[in-house]
Amino acid sequence: MTSKKEEIIYKASLLIHSLGYTNTKLSDILTSSGIGKGQFYHYFTSKQDLADAVVEYLIGNMKHDIFDEILDRPIAPKLRLNQMLDKLCAMQFENQAQSGCALGNLAIEISENEPILRDKVASFFKQWEEKIQRALDELQQQRQLDTNLDTAKYSQAMIAMIEGAILLMKNKQDIQVLYDITDVIRTEYNLNEE
Template sequence: MNTATREKIVQTALELFWVKGYQSTSISDILSRSQVHSGSLYHFFPGKQDVLVAVLEWYRDGIDENLFAHAWAGVDDPIERIFALLNGYRMHLASSDFMYGCPIGSLALELHEPDPKVRDLLAVNFANWVEGVERCLHEAGDRLPADTDHKAVAEFILTIMEGAIMQARTHRDIGHFDRNVEVLRTYLDALEAKARLNQDQQGEKL
């Protein structure tokens, strides 16, 4: 099987869905941009939605090498890795005049009644992202209170990332992104302070 053409289609669709969204991207957009002809596309994909599925599978399968590895290069501190991840989205926003937000988040809100297969892939992509952040929180160990619900906090951080992107893009002002991250910073700082406090109290008792 000729993987090259298929891959070219997926990469082009990936880019276009990211910038324009799914519905605003026409098949002919994908064709002209990727220099592929309609027959070839429909040779590999039954329909437009299957291209979307392939794109979402690409995100799913490559989150480690395409997202985490890149964002976390040179950042060892687990808490700072979270902010490095957020900063990656900030950079995309700022350097593209707010065109590049979160591709998954945009698709998740754009597709109001998605096919189960599409919805599951969106959910899996969110879950993988959350899992990555959860890993950071877990690696932070006793810097966080022992009773911290790592998964809930990781979901909370995804929430903040998505909401911050939404507001920054709407206002076309990166300050909206930064302020949200700053509040998150105070929240995590407070968690760390509480963990230290707990440990001190524990030390006194012994």
């Protein structure tokens, strides 16, 4: 059973994902969660405090879905990267290509004004880069990727392509954009099965 605090965090995460952090008002959170201000302040000191919990929740979900379930598994690097791309596409398909990447959206929105939240999101993206770089390093060792490539730069580029694809997909409201760009990633990084 989910606690009331966890339910509030979950409901707030949905609102922030669809409306953005700035546009999500405390009244929206109260209505969505079915609570009053007193109960809200029992669990959180402010909207900022709740936002911190939401960021932790979103990062925890992504770490579970992308890191634990895929990138940290002891399977072939090409398979890990393909499964990651498949999972990211499935997540956006489930969301009907409408709201984009929750952490990517937050990264754009909070980068200037919320340094604590920005640092948490940046830390997640850095860990993601490192896990992709590890897979690319393994592909180089197996001679399945050009050994002259700078895998640190290429891991950043892969994430930039993914997040850019999700942004374009969101803007066009068309999941095919993400599918097309993940196809380009698979070709560029030699991930297509032989």
